[in-house]
Amino acid sequence: xxxxxxxxxxxxxxxxxxxxxxxxxxxxxxxxxxxxxxxxxxxxxxxxxxxxxxxxxxxxxxxxxxxxxxxxxxxxxxxxxxxxxxxxxxxxxxxxxxxxxxxxxxxxxxxxxxxxxxxxxxxxxxxxxxxxxxxxxxxxxxxxxxxxxxxxxxxxxxxxxxxxxxxxxxxxxxxxxxxxxxxxxxxxxxxxxxxxxxxxxxxxxxxxxxxxxxxxx
Numbered sequence: 001x002x003x004x005x006x007x008x009x010x011x012x013x014x015x016x017x018x019x020x021x022x023x024x025x026x027x028x029x030x031x032x033x034x035x036x037x038x039x040x041x042x043x044x045x046x047x048x049x050x051x052x053x054x055x056x057x058x059x060x061x062x063x064x065x066x067x068x069x070x071x072x073x074x075x076x077x078x079x080x081x082x083x084x085x086x087x088x089x090x091x092x093x094x095x096x097x098x099x100x101x102x103x104x105x106x107x108x109x110x111x112x113x114x115x116x117x118x119x120x121x122x123x124x125x126x127x128x129x130x131x132x133x134x135x136x137x138x139x140x141x142x143x144x145x146x147x148x149x150x151x152x153x154x155x156x157x158x159x160x161x162x163x164x165x166x167x168x169x170x171x172x173x174x175x176x177x178x179x180x181x182x183x184x185x186x187x188x189x190x191x192x193x194x195x196x197x198x199x200x201x202x203x204x205x206x207x208x209x210x211x212x213x214x215x216x217x
Contacts, residue, residue: 018033027059027060027063028063030060030063030064031063031064041154041157041159047115050114050115050121051114051115052124054124054127054128057124057125057127057128057129058128060128061128061129065129067129067133068133068134068135068156068157069125069129069133069134069135070134070135070137070153070156071121071122071125071134071135071136071137072137072138072139072142073118073136073137073138073139073201074138074139074140075139075140075211075213076116076118076190076194076197076198076213077182077187077190077191077194077213078213079115079116079139080107080112080113080116080190081103081107081182081186081190083106083107083112083115084103084104084106084107084112085103085178085179085180087103087106088102088103088106088178088180089178099180100180100183103180104183104186107186107190108189108193113193116194116197117197118197118201119197119200119201119204122134122136122201122204122205123204135152135153135156136205137149137152137153138210138211140211140213141211146170146171147162147167147170150162150170191216191217194217195216195217196217198213198214198216198217199217201214202214202215
């Protein structure tokens with residue numbers, strides 16, 4: 001689903017409501033999260049949805065049957081390293097050698113790699129929400145042309161194009177981790193791990209207008 005067309009920071013009331021919602025989780029209450037949207041196009045965005053099981057996606061379709069699903073794919077090697085860099089921000093390890101060792105362990109962990117089964121992700125969401133209601137986009141396209149990227153998503157859901165008087169928002173980067181170069185041996189190991197998945201992904205979605213990493217392996 002797309003970013004809000006008129007995004008605003010949640011006020012204290014909404015934050016409190018979401019906190020309560022999470023404390024008293026009930027999937028049937030999920031649609032109420034959008035009651036305060038006042039008719040605007042709204043989105044629920046999280047990388048954690050990439051870890052949902054087939055049954056969890058089936059359950060989600062029962063309460064949000066009319067949702068449009070936008071799946072953003074990134075080079076799984078770069079995604080894993082980015083995930084490790086963000087995780088490292090919380091470890092507070094001052095020793096760069098210890099930090100690097102832990103990052104390498106992290107990118108090979110089950111938790112990190114559970115988000116990288118792109119073919120299963122696409123198939124499961126397409127089965128339960130309908131292939132016509134799922135759009136695939138690439139992180140690399142977002143970097144290359146943010147406006148074209150976001151307008152494609154907005155068009156997919158039937159929303160107006162992104163406001164041209166707010167283009168500066170698209171140039172703002174958030175959650176930027178510390179720049180730490182990926183060791184060559186780690187890159188090779190991750191490519192070996194993910195190349196079979198990439199081959200399956202090519203068979204599933206083709207390679208038209210695809211980024212370079214989709215041709216790897």
